[in-house]
Amino acid sequence: MNILLQRIVERLVRTGNLTITSANGSSRSFGDGTGDPVHVVFRTGHAERAVAMDPMLALPEAFMDGEIDIVEGDVLGLLHTAYQNMGPGGVEAAWTKALEGLRHAFRRLQQLNTTSRSRRNVQRHYDLSGEMYKLFLDEDMQYSCAYFERPDMTLDEAQLAKKRHIAAKMQMKPGLSVLDIGSGWGGLGLYLARNFEADVLGVTLSTEQHTVSTDRAHAEGLQNHVHFELRDYRHLTERFDRIVSVGMFEHVGVNHYRAFFEKCATLLKPDGVMVLHSIGRNGPPYATNAFIRKYIFPGGYIPALSEVLPVIEKSGLMVTDIEILRLHYAETLKHWRERFMANRDKAKAIYDERFCRMWEFYLAGSEASFRWQEMMNFQIQLTRRNDVLPITRDYMAEAEQALAMQDNQTTAEQQDAAAAQKGKKRISEAGE
Structure with a gap:
């Protein structure tokens, strides 16, 4: 394993259950063994070097390009392992802090x-x-x-x-x-x-x-x-x-x-x-x-x-x-991610494998950022x-409650109409 990457992961991952297999086939475990296991396989030395230098960009890029595979667990589990070790007192390489600082300094040019x-x-x-x-x-x-x-x-x-x-x-x-x-x-x-x-x-x-x-x-x-x-x-x-x-x-x-x-x-x-x-x-x-x-x-x-x-x-x-x-978008993204993964083959038929990997990382990464x-x-x-x-917020709750009753009535009417349509179809098919 790239020695720089190894030292970073050793310092970062104190909690969790992470295994990394390097491009040369050797494997190392990190963390205290708690939580769901995550096993990352680096397919190239290039990916190891890139992730060590710029993890925020290089990790998802390597995953998109197939230079990294997650053979146990998933992207969300990998990010959970990283984020739970990056709280107060967590470890971050000085050059990655500097790199993110430069990105912040130039954010206006990017927008x-x-x-x-x-x-x-x-x-x-x-x-x-x-x-x-x-x-x-x-x-x-x-x-x-x-x-x-x-x-x-x-x-x-x-x-x-x-x-x-x-x-x-x-x-x-x-x-x-x-x-x-x-x-x-x-x-x-x-x-x-x-x-x-x-x-x-x-x-x-x-x-x-x-x-x-x-x-x-x-x-x-x-x-x-x-x-x-x-x-x-x-x-x-x-x-x-x-x-x-x-x-x-x-x-x-x-x-x-x-x-x-x-x-x-x-x-x-x-x-x-x-x-x-x-x-x-x-x-x-x-x-x-x-x-x-x-x-x-x-x-x-x-x-x-x-x-x-x-x-x-x-x-x-x-x-x-x-x-x-706070957590509403984390739950929204969970639904989106699960639906996307359930239909991954259909997405691949529309685009390709690289696109699917990109969106898998995007949805999981976004959920992780809202959750942790x-x-x-x-x-x-x-x-x-x-x-x-009005000078109090009561009108909001009252309006919301009235709309909920209206929406529920509309949903019930739509369901009744759909059921009636199905019934007519069955009768028509029976008559034939």
């Missing part, structure tokens, strides 16, 4: 997300095959953190609860105009139009998502209430009663926060309400994970609240509520005046 660059960055990820996303997302194609009101919720139930949670914070009422910045596959916009007869404009930079969401609006007969456009939010001039943005702020970039909030302030009516839902970090500002930035979300950045709130204060908007969602590191989600409610909303 120059102009209009044209933002479109290219979005296309890199969100214009992948829709069939691939269907392999692991819920039926409504929600590609953001779900809201687990109960630990036994299914993914579909938790994503529906997320939409209720956001609608309640928006204090939705019938007939309002709504802007959805980064509208995805249209699920939230359709929900607001369907339940509140809202006039919704969803904007996205993804051609694939725009096509799917537009088709969905027409299929439901909601095209007169909700429409989706390929537009950058910076080019909008209309004003709205409500603005919502879910899972898009991570792509804005710290250089553009001021422009984002100032634009939202001009688009929001004086008595309007905005809800921003984004991934964040509990710790101080830090560089985007090198693997995620290079392969998954180019131009992306996960902010600390200390970077967001000062900009809001200067934008003409005021914060009326903040909620931190400092990642979280925040929801910030914003207004332009401090008298727009």
Whole structure:
């Protein structure tokens, strides 16, 4: 085994049950033998050297390229072993600290997300095959953190609860105009139009998502209430009663926060309400994970609240509520990872083995960061005046409860209709 890699692992892994087989065939065990065993096999000396010098990038790259295999356990187990030894007092090589420090120092250069660059960055990820996303997302194609009101919720139930949670914070009422910045596959916009007869404009930079969401609006007969456009939010001039943005702020970039909030302030009516839902970090500002930035979300950045709130204060908007969602995304990613792995062969048929390895590491690594590191989600409610909303949060819970009853009734009616359709089909088949 590469001597530098060996010394790093010896110092790092004090707890756990890790075995590493080097490219020359020799094996060593690390840790105190507790927990589920993880066995990593290095296929090349190149991978050993690269991981020793830059583990945050080289480890997932080597896994993608087949230079590393995990023959016992999985990626999530390997990352759990690493993270449980990297807490307070944990070991980290001086040069890896320096490397991450440089990445943090140059993070603004990596996030120059102009209009044209933002479109290219979005296309890199969100214009992948829709069939691939269907392999692991819920039926409504929600590609953001779900809201687990109960630990036994299914993914579909938790994503529906997320939409209720956001609608309640928006204090939705019938007939309002709504802007959805980064509208995805249209699920939230359709929900607001369907339940509140809202006039919704969803904007996205993804051609694939725009096509799917537009088709969905027409299929439901909601095209007169909700429409989706390929537009950058910076080019909008209309004003709205409500603005919502879910899972898009991570792509804005710290250089553009001021422009984002100032634009939202001009688009929001004086008595309007905005809800921003984004991934964040509990710790101080830090560089985007090198693997995620290079392969998954180019131009992306996960902010600390200390970077967001000062900009809001200067934008003409005021914060009326903040909620931190801690383990909700870890549970969401667990569902996604398990679904993706169950459909891995189908994903491989759409793309290839390297793509599957990349997404396996991405989903497991993201789950690990929310479960054992400092990642979280925040929801910030914003207004332009401090008298727009009730002075207690009770209205949120009341609205959520009412929406839950409405959603349950709708689900029951859909199930009855499906059962009746199946019954008619059986009768028809029996008659033949």
